[in-house]
Amino acid sequence: MGNCCRSPAAVAREDVKSSFSNHDHGKRINNENHNTNKKTPPPVTVLGGAAKDNMEERYLVDRELGRGEFGVTYLCIDRDTRELLACKSISKRKLRTAVDIDDVRREVAIMRHLPKSSSIVTLREACEDDNAVHLVMELCEGGELFDRIVARGHYTERAAAAVAKTIVEVVQLCHKHGVIHRDLKPENFLFANKKENSPLKAIDFGLSIFFKPVA
DSSP: TTTTBBHHHHHHHHHHHHHHHHHHHHHHHHHHHHHHHHHHOOOOEEEEOBBBBBBHHEEEEEEEEOOOOOSEEEEEETTTTTTEEEEEEGGGGOOOOOOHHHHHHHHHHHHHOOOTTBBOOOEEEEEOSSSEEEEEOOOOOSHHHHHHHHHHHHHHHHHHHHHHHHHHHHHHHHHHTEEOOOOOOOOGGEESSSSTTTEEOOOOOOOEEHHHOOO
């Protein structure tokens, strides 16, 4: 596995470094030389109480699986059990406002709040280091619903009904527990494996919110 010896924390550090062009990097060094007495602000804490650098100790990161506006998802490996998992690493460099930070906290809180279900991806743990917040989840190896729809060209009524049933079950479960997903689309449903009858699981609660169910 090509880059399995790099940790998600190391990947996040590379992401931070690559964000600077040579021109900007030069200006940054000059500014530092003129402001040597200024203290570097401490890294923001997103998840209160979460163990730092836990990713370095427990997991190895492999190839990239996908990326969104804030996070990059990698294949990762549990060092002890060799279990294959997925790790969504959210660079703190991209969390520019208090709203961005609250969004990540809420995403983690919602995934922890929802009960375990065959129709929703399971969060194994959430932790952070100085550079990123890491969400370790079960690995869904079957790809996106969107890609399978495109590959098949069309669905029979029965097959489409099965997919629709899963989506409705996800909505029902979320609403029952006071959560609105707010980003339901074929790209946010993954198949657990490549089999034709694979379970379909909802992912990406980054836009989700809590609400108070009506009694």
